[in-house]
Amino acid sequence: MCSMLPAELKARVNELNWFHSIDLGHGIVTPGRDNSARKVARLQLPESLAGKTVLDVGAWDGFFSFEAERRGAARVLATDSYCWSDPRSWGNKRGFDLAREVLASKVEDQVIDVLDLSPGNVGMFDVVLFLGVLYHMKHPLLALERVASVTRELLVLETAVDMLDCRRPAMAFYAGDEFGLDATNWCGPNPAAVLDMLKVAGFARVRIIAGLRPWWFRWAKAAWLKWKFGLPFWSMVRTDRIVVHAWK
Numbered sequence: 001m002c003s004m005l006p007a008e009l010k011a012r013v014n015e016l017n018w019f020h021s022i023d024l025g026h027g028i029v030t031p032g033r034d035n036s037a038r039k040v041a042r043l044q045l046p047e048s049l050a051g052k053t054v055l056d057v058g059a060w061d062g063f064f065s066f067e068a069e070r071r072g073a074a075r076v077l078a079t080d081s082y083c084w085s086d087p088r089s090w091g092n093k094r095g096f097d098l099a100r101e102v103l104a105s106k107v108e109d110q111v112i113d114v115l116d117l118s119p120g121n122v123g124m125f126d127v128v129l130f131l132g133v134l135y136h137m138k139h140p141l142l143a144l145e146r147v148a149s150v151t152r153e154l155l156v157l158e159t160a161v162d163m164l165d166c167r168r169p170a171m172a173f174y175a176g177d178e179f180g181l182d183a184t185n186w187c188g189p190n191p192a193a194v195l196d197m198l199k200v201a202g203f204a205r206v207r208i209i210a211g212l213r214p215w216w217f218r219w220a221k222a223a224w225l226k227w228k229f230g231l232p233f234w235s236m237v238r239t240d241r242i243v244v245h246a247w248k
């Protein structure tokens with residue numbers, strides 16, 4: 001149980017730059033720009049993760065790691081590298097550390113690059129979360145192979161997708177910052193490419209759990225992103241996000 005007074009907690013929360021919106025109790029929710037509650041609803045995680053081991057790859061502030069623990073996971077390992085260790089990144093690990101302390105969480109942490117994931121380096125996990133990370137990968141198929149190598153049962157993948165008017169598996173390559181004005185975005189596969197790459201990476205069964213939204217949703221979202229963050233409208237309207245469940 002955290003012994004911090006609500007006023008002290010609020011002050012410490014306000015010192016940090018948050019990505020996730022984490023309910024820390026006492027009416028305090030971290031002011032992340034991510035609508036984490038809406039995202040988790042779209043993932044369709046198993047209601048109970050009782051007894052399961054869970055790996056959260058690219059955990060950042062750790063919202064989904066703490067959610068897995070809340071759903072009863074026996075062990076949760078949160079991993080990240082860019083935001084937790086690279087001084088050029090948009091974030092750091094201080095939000096994760098504070099949330100873990102306040103929530104009296106037992107979530108473990110490890111700084112490790114996706115491409116270094118292996119049973120020897122992290123172990124095997126029943127459920128692996130790979131949320132919002134694939135499009136940051138310069139080598140997406142290799143990254144999925146590494147993620148598959150540590151997945152025992154189920155991978156929950158959430159990603160941005162591009163090339164939506166192409167029915168065949170296809171992938172956009174972002175050499176600069178053209179996707180979201182963010183040079184850490186490297187690739188935008190379309191849904192067919194995501195499914196095929198997952199199969200090649202070693203998953204026996206793959207299914208889109210949350211697919212493309214209607215055109216008007218994408219237009220409204222692109223308009224909002226332009227207004228709020230100045231992101232280029234036409235590059236955003238071409239893209240969407242999907243959730244895939246992949247079973248070994």
Ligand SMILES: C[S@@+](CC[C@H](N)C(=O)[O-])C[C@H]1O[C@@H](n2cnc3c(N)ncnc32)[C@H](O)[C@@H]1O
Nearest residue numbers: 058059060080081082083113114131132133136
């Ligand atoms: C858009 S955030 C997603 C955070 C969280 N998973 C979510 O869905 O809300 C992308 C995360 O991937 C991490 N990341 C990017 N490249 C990585 C790499 N090569 N290895 C490990 N983590 C990486 C970033 O540090 C960041 O925390």
